[in-house]
Amino acid sequence: MPNEDVEIKSGSRFLPHIALQVFNTPLMISPQKLDVIVRVLGERIGLEGGEIQASEMAKARAPVTTGRVEIAVIPIIGSLVHRRAGMEALSGLRSYEGIREDFHRAEGDSKVDAILLDIDSHGGSSAGIFDLGDEIHNSKKPVYAYVNEMAYSAGYLLASSAKQVFLPRTGGVGSIGVRMVHVDQSEFNKKMGVKVTNLFVGERKVDFDPHSPLSKEAQESAMKELKDIYGLFADTAARNRGLNVQTVKGTEAACYMGQHAVDIGLADKVMNFDEVIDFIVEDVRTAGKTTSTARGARNKEVESAMFKTLAEFKTENPEMFTQFRMEVERDLRASFDAKQQGFEAQISGLKGELQERDKMIKDQDARILKLEKTDYIRAEQEKKVRIDAAVDRVWTKALAACDVPEEMHERVRKCVPSASFIKEGALDEAAYQAAVHAEIAEWEGMGMTTNILGTGFAGGKSGEDLNVEAKTEKKLAEEDDAWVSNMLKLGGQKKEEGGDE
Structure with a gap:
């Protein structure tokens, strides 16, 4: 039989409180988990649906003791919320x-040598998560995290x-991101015949009201x-993991799953739970042994004043010197590996930045x-x-002052092309003006004037125009012949009939 104390029906008094922790507030939770929560709560907004069977309340496990090393295991399981209100036994909330109470209890217990966070969570609320993360990060005792299948969003920050x-x-x-959901149930209200009227003072008072868009x-x-x-x-995760914030x-x-998470720098090693316990035991023992050995050596040196130089110490205590050297080399290697991982992550981040900049x-x-081409075309x-x-x-100006018939203006203009008068992108107006006046004078000198041709003259190529043009050319030819004859007479010659000039 299910425990009646932890059974919740669809009309439970806890549902409004749960909804407040899910809707219209920033969440650090994976999309899959949030969709499940929204679907479950959505069915119950109208007091419909079945019942939710509660899970057991997550409680701190009894400390794991292995080889005189005591490890406090703190479970972080389910959806994460800021405060508890009798709901941690409901819907898998934590x-x-x-978590802070369990953590402080483990930190204050002198028997506890290390703390292990046993995490299986899609994430949850952003409220309160960063202060708790800082407390864990600054703990005086070594804290380890085991991702017992999932540590997404807020779960990963911890x-x-x-x-x-x-x-x-x-x-x-x-899932290092933030999400918010707003549920608009105005259409649902209409279907149910419910009309909600908001009375408020302050324009933004009804922001995120679920009864309106x-x-x-x-x-x-x-x-x-x-x-x-x-x-x-992103800044907090980068600080915690020694990564570049752009990488995060x-x-x-x-x-990221398994080894892929290690490769990108979000985790340190792939292990099962038992291997993690063994690792922590060895890590705590090594740290304690190094501290104890170093302290004993310093006391012995001060008390006896036997070792004034490193050479003397090495000669008189070869085994202790070898042990010291091995411990120092191990610590240096661990420090170097950690820094190398950090540098590689930074290099990867910088490469990404350089590619983006390129x-x-x-x-x-x-x-x-493109702008230069556009400017050039515009300038031309x-x-x-x-x-x-x-x-x-x-x-x-020139045609207005001349006597060439207006019908011939366009033909006269074609006789003086402007291209040969353009220098360095500008028209040589003085030279062009002189050429234009010369051309007009030449036409006028050939009789192409209004006084001679009359105002009815047209410059087209109709039959009458061609006839007039032929007569004009004949007249000009006769005048030329007369001029040639005069020249020949002056020279004592005669112009041959039908001959060339």
Whole structure:
């Protein structure tokens, strides 16, 4: 039979409190888990659905004692919330208050040599998580984290606060991101025949009201808060793991399993639970042995004043010297490996930044080249406009003052192309004006004037125009012949009939 004390029906008094911890508040939880919670609660907003069977309350296990090393195991299982309100036995919730109490109890117990966080959580609320993470990170006792299959989002922030993070081959970590959900149940209310009227003072008082759609202002406010919390999350995880913050943000809230999590720097080693216990025992023993040996050696040196130089110490205590050297080398190797991992992560982050910067530079160069082409084309177009305006200005003034019939103006203009008068992108107006006047004078000298041709003259190529043009050419030819004959007479010669000039 299920325990009646921990059984909750769909109309339970705890549901509103649970909903407040899920909706309209920043959450550090994996999308899959949040979708399950929203689906379960959504069915119960209208007092429908079945019942939720509660899980057992997560309690701190009895300390694990192995070879005189006592390890306090603190379970962090289920969805994480800031405060407990009689709900830790419900829906698999675990509060930061409860975790803090267990942690302080283990820290204050002189018999406890190390603390192990046993984590299996999709994450949860962002409220209260960062202060708890700082307490774990700054603990005077060695704290280890074992990802007992899942440490996502808020669960991973707690795991990263430990000295080292271990996980099994199928264990997953990551989801370093922040999310918020707003449920608009206005349509549900309509279907149920419920009308909600908000009476309020202050324009933003009903932001995130579940009985109406989310406003643009409320959405912008929520996004700003999410970005601030995300920055704090990334900075904290980077500090805890010795990673570059850009490397952490570069995960884009992805989840990593097993060795992949180790490779990217979010975990230290793939181990099962028993192997982790053995590792902690050896780590604590080594640390205690190193401290004890060093303290004994210092006391002996002070009391007896026997070892004044390292050479004397090595000669008179070869075994102790060898032990010292091995311990120092081991510590240096461990420190070097940790720093190397940190450097590799930083290098990876810097490579990503350089690639992004190179892409930005290439894009910028392409935009600059396009702008340069556009500017060049615009400049050439402006030059042409200026030249055309200058040409029109010269012709307008010259033709207005001449006696060439207006019908012939366009044909006269074609006789003086402007291209040969353009120098360095500008029209040589003086030279062009002289050429234009010379051309007009030549036409006028050939009789192409209004006084001679009359105002009815047209410059087209109709039959009458061609006839007039032929007569004009004949007249000019006769005048030329007369001039040639006069020249020949002056020279004592005669022009032959039908011959050339």
